Amino acid sequence: MNVLTGKSINIKMKELQSDIGYIKGLELSIGKFSEEKWTEPQGPTPFPSMTALRDWDKKLLARYQPFYLPFCDLCCLCTYGKCDLTGTKQGACGIHMAAQQSRMVLLLTCIGAATHISHARELVTHTIQKYGADHPLNPGGFAVEVEAPVIRLVCGIKPEKLGDLEGVLEYLESQITCLLSAAHTGQEGDNLDFESKVLHAGMIDQVGLEVADIAQISAFGYPKADPDVPLVDLGMGTVDTKKPVILIIGHNVPPAINIVDYLSDNRLSDQVEVTGICCTAIDITRYNPKAKIVGPMSWQLRYIRSGIPDVIVVDEQCIRTDALTEAGNIHAPFIATSEKNCMGLPDRTHDPVDEIVADLVSGKIPGVLILDPGKVGEIAVRVARAVAPVRKKGGVMLGAKEITEIAKTCTQCKLCRRACPNDLHIPDCMKAAGKGNTTMASDMYEECVGCGRCEQACPQNIPIHTLIVSAAAQKTKEEKFRIRAGRGAIQDVEIRKVGGPLVLGEIPGVVAFVGCANYPKGGKEVAEMCVEFAKRRYIVCTSGCAAMSVAMYKDEEGKTPYEQYPGSFDAGGIVNVGSCVSNAHIAGAAIKIASIFARRNLRGNYEEIADYVYNRVGAVGVAWGAMSQKAAAIASGFWRLGIPVVVGPHGTKYRRMLLGRADKREDWFVHDRRTGDQVYVGPVPEHLFFAAETKEEAMVMIAKLCMRPNDTAKGRAIKLTNYIDLHKRQFGTTPEDICLYVRTMTDVPITMKAEIMQILKDHAWKENTIPDPTLLRQQIIKKER
Amino acid sequence: MPTTEPWQTAEIAGPKKASVIIKPEVADAMIQRAKHPVLVIGHLAAEIDLDDRKLLDFLILLAQKGRIPVIATGHTNRDLIRRGYKLAGIMPAVDIGHRLCDPAWKGMDGKEPYDLAIFSGLPYYMEWTILSGLKHFAPHVKTMTLDNTYQPHANWSFSNLSVKDWLENLKAIIENLEE
Numbered sequence: 001m002n003v004l005t006g007k008s009i010n011i012k013m014k015e016l017q018s019d020i021g022y023i024k025g026l027e028l029s030i031g032k033f034s035e036e037k038w039t040e041p042q043g044p045t046p047f048p049s050m051t052a053l054r055d056w057d058k059k060l061l062a063r064y065q066p067f068y069l070p071f072c073d074l075c076c077l078c079t080y081g082k083c084d085l086t087g088t089k090q091g092a093c094g095i096h097m098a099a100q101q102s103r104m105v106l107l108l109t110c111i112g113a114a115t116h117i118s119h120a121r122e123l124v125t126h127t128i129q130k131y132g133a134d135h136p137l138n139p140g141g142f143a144v145e146v147e148a149p150v151i152r153l154v155c156g157i158k159p160e161k162l163g164d165l166e167g168v169l170e171y172l173e174s175q176i177t178c179l180l181s182a183a184h185t186g187q188e189g190d191n192l193d194f195e196s197k198v199l200h201a202g203m204i205d206q207v208g209l210e211v212a213d214i215a216q217i218s219a220f221g222y223p224k225a226d227p228d229v230p231l232v233d234l235g236m237g238t239v240d241t242k243k244p245v246i247l248i249i250g251h252n253v254p255p256a257i258n259i260v261d262y263l264s265d266n267r268l269s270d271q272v273e274v275t276g277i278c279c280t281a282i283d284i285t286r287y288n289p290k291a292k293i294v295g296p297m298s299w300q301l302r303y304i305r306s307g308i309p310d311v312i313v314v315d316e317q318c319i320r321t322d323a324l325t326e327a328g329n330i331h332a333p334f335i336a337t338s339e340k341n342c343m344g345l346p347d348r349t350h351d352p353v354d355e356i357v358a359d360l361v362s363g364k365i366p367g368v369l370i371l372d373p374g375k376v377g378e379i380a381v382r383v384a385r386a387v388a389p390v391r392k393k394g395g396v397m398l399g400a401k402e403i404t405e406i407a408k409t410c411t412q413c414k415l416c417r418r419a420c421p422n423d424l425h426i427p428d429c430m431k432a433a434g435k436g437n438t439t440m441a442s443d444m445y446e447e448c449v450g451c452g453r454c455e456q457a458c459p460q461n462i463p464i465h466t467l468i469v470s471a472a473a474q475k476t477k478e479e480k481f482r483i484r485a486g487r488g489a490i491q492d493v494e495i496r497k498v499g500g501p502l503v504l505g506e507i508p509g510v511v512a513f514v515g516c517a518n519y520p521k522g523g524k525e526v527a528e529m530c531v532e533f534a535k536r537r538y539i540v541c542t543s544g545c546a547a548m549s550v551a552m553y554k555d556e557e558g559k560t561p562y563e564q565y566p567g568s569f570d571a572g573g574i575v576n577v578g579s580c581v582s583n584a585h586i587a588g589a590a591i592k593i594a595s596i597f598a599r600r601n602l603r604g605n606y607e608e609i610a611d612y613v614y615n616r617v618g619a620v621g622v623a624w625g626a627m628s629q630k631a632a633a634i635a636s637g638f639w640r641l642g643i644p645v646v647v648g649p650h651g652t653k654y655r656r657m658l659l660g661r662a663d664k665r666e667d668w669f670v671h672d673r674r675t676g677d678q679v680y681v682g683p684v685p686e687h688l689f690f691a692a693e694t695k696e697e698a699m700v701m702i703a704k705l706c707m708r709p710n711d712t713a714k715g716r717a718i719k720l721t722n723y724i725d726l727h728k729r730q731f732g733t734t735p736e737d738i739c740l741y742v743r744t745m746t747d748v749p750i751t752m753k754a755e756i757m758q759i760l761k762d763h764a765w766k767e768n769t770i771p772d773p774t775l776l777r778q779q780i781i782k783k784e785r
Numbered sequence: 786m787p788t789t790e791p792w793q794t795a796e797i798a799g800p801k802k803a804s805v806i807i808k809p810e811v812a813d814a815m816i817q818r819a820k821h822p823v824l825v826i827g828h829l830a831a832e833i834d835l836d837d838r839k840l841l842d843f844l845i846l847l848a849q850k851g852r853i854p855v856i857a858t859g860h861t862n863r864d865l866i867r868r869g870y871k872l873a874g875i876m877p878a879v880d881i882g883h884r885l886c887d888p889a890w891k892g893m894d895g896k897e898p899y900d901l902a903i904f905s906g907l908p909y910y911m912e913w914t915i916l917s918g919l920k921h922f923a924p925h926v927k928t929m930t931l932d933n934t935y936q937p938h939a940n941w942s943f944s945n946l947s948v949k950d951w952l953e954n955l956k957a958i959i960e961n962l963e964e
Binding site (some may be wrong): 065067068069071072073084085086087088097098201207415418419421423457520649650652653657659661663690691692693694697701728730731732733735736 | 792793795798799800801827828857858859860862863865866867875879880882883884886887890907908909910911914915917918920921922924925947961
C-alpha cells in the first residue's frame with residue numbers, strides 16, 4: 001500500500017466512463033510517499049479532522065461536565081471590549097461566560113500543543129540534517145515493536161524513518177492552525193464544541209510529544225526502553241564548583257548535546273561541569289549520564305543567584321524571561337539558542353567563533369544569540385573555561401550578618417505575602433531574620449516555588465528570595481540526590497506481563513506524576529505520593545520536573561525513591577520515562593495494552609481504543625504542580641484517551657474542571673458488549689479533570705479514579721482496599737460512597753467485610769452485573785440467533 | 786492598606802464584587818435568613834491560629850450553634866474527628882462548587898438545595914476560583930466567606946482583617962446566633 005505523507009495530492013478513481021475511454025482503479029499520487037508494508041487494516045479516523053472524533057468527545061463531556069472557574073470576568077480579545085460577561089451577560093459578539101472560558105482553555109491548550117509540536121519540528125529538522133531522512137526510528141530496540149503507538153493510533157501510519165515524521169508534523173501543524181482559528185471572534189460559540197476542540201488539541205499534542213521523543217531517542221542514542229538505565233546526579237550539591245560550570249535551561253536538547261560533544265571531542269569532559277534545569281537537564285542525562293540535573297524549573301533563580309554557573313545557555317520553554325538580567329547580576333555570559341527565545345540579543349550566528357568568545361569573555365557584550373547548536377557547543381565551553389578562573393563564584397548570596405541587617409529594613413507591610421502564590425508567611429520570616437533567627441527562612445526554602453514575586457512587591461527592595469535561599473545555604477550544599485535517567489518507551493514484553501493484571505484490576509493502577517513545579521507545599525508531597533503508591537504496588541511513572549522532585553527526598557537510609565524501587569513498568573516500580581515529551585510513552589503504554597494485550601487494531605482507530613482505555617485501564621495522571629500551557633495540553637491529551645488527571649489546588653486556575661456527578665445514576669450506564677444491555681457500572685472513573693486541595697485528598701481521589709467498569713471482582717476488591725484504607729487514614733472514616741463501587745458481593749474486600757456490609761445495608765444496595773463495558777454502540781457484539 | 790482589595794494583590798475581580806461584612810450582625814442575618822445553609826471548611830482551618838485555639842474550633846462552634854451542616858474538604862474531616870465532631874459530610878471543594886451550580890442538587894443530606902454556602906479555611910486562590918464559578922453559574926446560591934481575607938467573588942466577605950479583629954468578629958457572630 002502506498003501511503004501519502006506530507007504535502008501531496010492523492011487522486012483515487014474506482015471507475016470512470018467518458019468519451020475518451022474507460023478508466024478503472026486509477027490511483028495517482030503526487031508528492032512525498034513512503035512504501036508501507038503494514039498490513040493492519042486502516043481504521044475509520046486516520047489523520048482525524050477537528051470534528052472527526054466529536055461524537056466521542058460529546059460522550060465524555062456528557063459524563064464530565066465542565067465546571068467553569070472564570071479567572072477573569074471580562075473578555076478583552078477584540079476592540080469592542082472589554083466586555084463584562086458576569087453571570088448571564090453576553091459580550092458584544094454574543095459570547096457568554098461558559099463559551100469564553102472554554103475558548104480560553106482552547107487558547108491555552110493550543111499554546112501548549114504548538115510549543116511541543118514546534119519543539120518536535122526543530123528536533124526532526126535537526127536530526128534529519130545530521131543523520132538523514134532515512135535514519136531508522138528505533139525507540140526501543142528489539143524490546144519494542146509498536147514503536148509509535150500514538151502516531152499509529154491517530155494518524156494510521158507506521159513511521160519507520162525520521163523522514164516519515166515530517167508528514168505527521170505537517171498534519172499536526174495544520175490542525176493547530178485550524179484549532180487556533182476557531183478561537184477567533186465570531187467563530188465557535190458553543191462551550192462544548194470548544195471543549196471538543198480542546199480535546200482535539202490535546203490529542204494532537206500527544207502525537208507531537210511522541211514525534212519529538214522517538215526522534216531524539218533514535219537519533220541521539222538515548223536509553224531505549226531500558227528499565228535498568230543508570231542513576232544520575234541531581235541537586236546543587238552535586239556540582240563540582242571548582243570546575244568551570246555551564247548551566248543549560250529549557251527544553252530542546254541539541255545545543256546541550258553539542259556542548260557535551262565538544263567536551264568529549266576535545267577530551268575536556270572531566271574538566272567542565274555540564275548542569276541543567278528543567279527538561280533539557282533530563283534529556284542531556286539521557287545522552288550523557290555524567291551531566292548533572294540541578295533541579296526543576298523553580299530552581300532557576302536560586303541556582304543562578306548562587307553564582308555557581310559560569311556560563312548560562314538557554315534553549316526554549318519554561319525559561320525565566322529575566323534570565324539574562326539574572327545572569328548579568330552574577331557576571332555570567334549568556335547564550336540564547338532558539339528563534340523562539342531571542343531575549344533581545346544580537347544574532348552572532350554567522351560571526352567567527354573566536355570573536356564571539358572574545359566579546360563574551362571580556363564582558364563587551366552580556367550575551368549573544370547563536371542559532372547554530374554546533375557553534376553553541378564550542379562557544380559555551382571556551383567561554384566557561386576562560387571566565388571561570390576570574391569570576392567570583394559567590395554570586396549574590398548573603399552572609400548571616402547581611403541577612404539580619406537587610407531583614408531589619410522590613411516594614412511588615414505584608415505586600416510580599418500578598419504577592420506570594422502560596423501565601424507564605426514572609427513577613428514573620430523577615431521579623432525573625434531581623435532578630436538573627438533564620439530558621440523560618442531556611443524552612444521556607446522548602447515551600448518556595450522560586451517565582452520572585454515577593455521581591456517585585458517589596459517597597460523596601462529587599463531581595464527576599466535571595467535572603468531565603470541564603471538562609472538555606474547549607475541545605476543547597478546538601479542537595480545530593482540520584483535520579484534514574486529517562487528510559488523512554490515501555491517494552492512490549494512489559495505490556496504483555498502487566499496487561500492482564502492491569503485490565504482485570506489486579507494491579508490496582510498506573511499513576512503518573514508529571515508536569516511542573518508550582519507546588520502548594522513543596523515538592524516533597526510529590527515524592528510522598530509517589531512512594532505511597534509504589535508501596536501499594538501500583539505502577540508509578542514520572543516525567544519532567546515532577547520526576548526531579550520525586551528524587552529530592554530520601555528515606556531513613558539516605559535513598560531516594562529511584563534507589564528504593566525498580567525502574568520496570570510493573571507493580572511497585574517507579575518508572576522515569578524522561579522529559580515532558582516523554583509523556584507520550586505513558587499514553588503509549590495504555591494504548592499498547594489495547595494493542596498488544598487485547599489485540600485491538602490501533603491503526604486510525606482512535607475512538608475504539610480510547611473507549612478500551614477508558615473502560616479498562618486504570619490509569620491516572622497527577623500534575624501536582626502544573627503551571628504551564630504545555631501541562632494543559634498534556635492533560636487534554638490524556639482526557640481524550642479517557643485517562644483522568646488530578647492537579648494540585650493551583651490547577652483551578654486552569655479555568656475549568658471536568659467533573660462527574662456520582663449522585664446521578666443515569667450518567668453511569670455502559671453497553672455490555674456481549675448482550676447489548678445497558679448496565680449501571682457506578683461512577684468509574686468519577687472525574688476526568690480534578691483539582692485536589694491537599695495531598696491527602698489527592699491520594700484518596702487517585703485510588704478512587706483507578707477503578708474501571710471492567711475490573712474483575714478480585715481486581716475491584718484490591719482497588720477498594722486501597723481506596724478505603726487511604727480514606728480511613730487521610731479522612732478518619734470509612735467512605736460512605738462504597739455502595740457505588742461494589743457491584744457484587746465478591747467485590748467486597750474480605751478483611752473489611754463486616755463494616756462494608758453495614759454500609760451497603762444502610763444504602764439499600766443491590767447486586768449488579770459486571771459487563772464487558774463500552775460506550776460505543778458499534779462495539780456491541782450481536783448474539784447469534 | 787485599602788480594606789476592599791483582594792488579599793492576593795493581583796487577583797482583581799470584575800465589575801461585580803463582594804459586599805463587605807462591616808459588622809458581625811450582617812453575617813448573622815445572612816445565616817438566619819437562609820433556609821438551608823452549608824458551611825464548607827477547608828484544611829487550613831486546622832492550621833490557622835486564633836488566640837490559643839484554631840480557626841476550626843470556632844467554625845465547629847458556629848456550626849453547632851447555628852445548626853449549620855458542615856462539609857469538610859481536603860483532609861479537614863480528620864481534624865474534625867479529632868475534636869469529636871463526626872457530623873461532617875466529606876466532599877472535595879471543586880465537587881461542591883460544581884454541584885452548587887445545579888439548582889436541583891438537594892445537598893449532601895438530600896433535603897433541599899442549599900441557599901447559602903459559607904466558605905472558610907480553603908487556600909485563598911482556590912476559594913477565589915470556586916467562588917468565581919459560583920458567582921457566574923450559581924445565582925440561586927448566596928455565598929459568604931468567614932476568612933479574614935477579602936474574597937471579591939463572594940456575595941459577602943470580610944475585608945482584609947487583622948487576626949485580632951477577625952477573632953472578635955467570629956466570636957460575635959457565634960455569640961449573636963440564635964440557637
